[in-house]
Amino acid sequence: MAKTAIITGGSRGIGKALSLKLGELGYNVVINYRSPSSKEKSEAVAKELEEKYHVETLIVKADVSIYEECENLVKATIERFGDKIDVLVNNAGITNNCNWIDIKKEAYEKVIATNLMSFMHMSHLVLPYMVNHSDKDHQCVIVNTSSVGGMTGVINQADYCAAKSGVIGLSRALALEYAKKGIRVNVIAPGMIMTDMLRGVNQDELHALAATIPEGYIGDVEDIAGALEYILKAPYLTGQVISPNGGFVLQ
Ligand code: NAP
Numbered sequence: 001m002a003k004t005a006i007i008t009g010g011s012r013g014i015g016k017a018l019s020l021k022l023g024e025l026g027y028n029v030v031i032n033y034r035s036p037s038s039k040e041k042s043e044a045v046a047k048e049l050e051e052k053y054h055v056e057t058l059i060v061k062a063d064v065s066i067y068e069e070c071e072n073l074v075k076a077t078i079e080r081f082g083d084k085i086d087v088l089v090n091n092a093g094i095t096n097n098c099n100w101i102d103i104k105k106e107a108y109e110k111v112i113a114t115n116l117m118s119f120m121h122m123s124h125l126v127l128p129y130m131v132n133h134s135d136k137d138h139q140c141v142i143v144n145t146s147s148v149g150g151m152t153g154v155i156n157q158a159d160y161c162a163a164k165s166g167v168i169g170l171s172r173a174l175a176l177e178y179a180k181k182g183i184r185v186n187v188i189a190p191g192m193i194m195t196d197m198l199r200g201v202n203q204d205e206l207h208a209l210a211a212t213i214p215e216g217y218i219g220d221v222e223d224i225a226g227a228l229e230y231i232l233k234a235p236y237l238t239g240q241v242i243s244p245n246g247g248f249v250l251q
Helices: 011-025 036-053 067-081 105-133 158-181 203-210 221-232
Strands: 004-007 030-033 057-061 087-090 141-145 184-189
Touching: 004 011, 004 067, 011 030, 011 036, 011 057, 011 087, 011 221, 030 036, 030 067, 036 057, 057 067, 067 105, 087 105, 105 141, 105 158, 105 184, 141 158, 141 221, 158 184
Parallel strands: 004 030, 004 087, 030 057, 087 141, 141 184
Antiparallel strands: none
């Protein structure tokens, strides 16, 4: 029987590459999006998944920073695919780019709500289903997207770094708490990957930063999809941070 995976923010950027990887690995994919402009992108990803990998898809609009909308996302998943949720990929994320004196309270609260609280909401809602059908031979997996910002500091990204560090702590604790139940929780902490998130920042600063990457270039979404595949196929891996970053954190 096909397995079910939920991905938050699965219509574009890294999320799109992860959605397609899940399909390639044979999962039915629940693609979450939030912005009206991402509805068509979600439909295009779903079409590609169905045509290329012959898996089933479900598209669910939800702002995952809001607990009740996460409840709707999980409910819709169960109505469509049943209550055996095998994989949860928490990927949704936003950034501010502001120094800590000038940033508005509402702006940093939104970053924490989107980049950390949504991961807590989704794992809180999905784990009860995972514990019901996972064991050593049939593992369930949660994959959380952090960032090199969660491993180091980044100027003008204090809220983002706080959220992304929090994701690592959350993941390690949940990995310990549910290891005996056959549930693995791991983190992907990307370095700089070319998506809309990076296209939105000052390009001069970006190129200067890219020049400091030991491998010398900005990564591709496929680097992150490869990390997801590795995690899903690694039964002895839990509570770990996999960071495709071109050597960024070595300096
Ligand atoms: P992106 O292209 O800007 O995409 C962000 C995704 O998050 C979109 O699918 C967006 O959905 C979704 N999203 C944002 N807020 C949401 C909410 N409240 N509810 C549901 N979905 C929401 O960014 P990306 O580069 O692919 O980033 C994906 C993840 O990787 C993020 O967690 C990011 O922090 C992390 N990351 C990225 C980089 C990088 O260099 N690109 C580096 C390290 C970590 P809509 O389109 O529907 O708004």
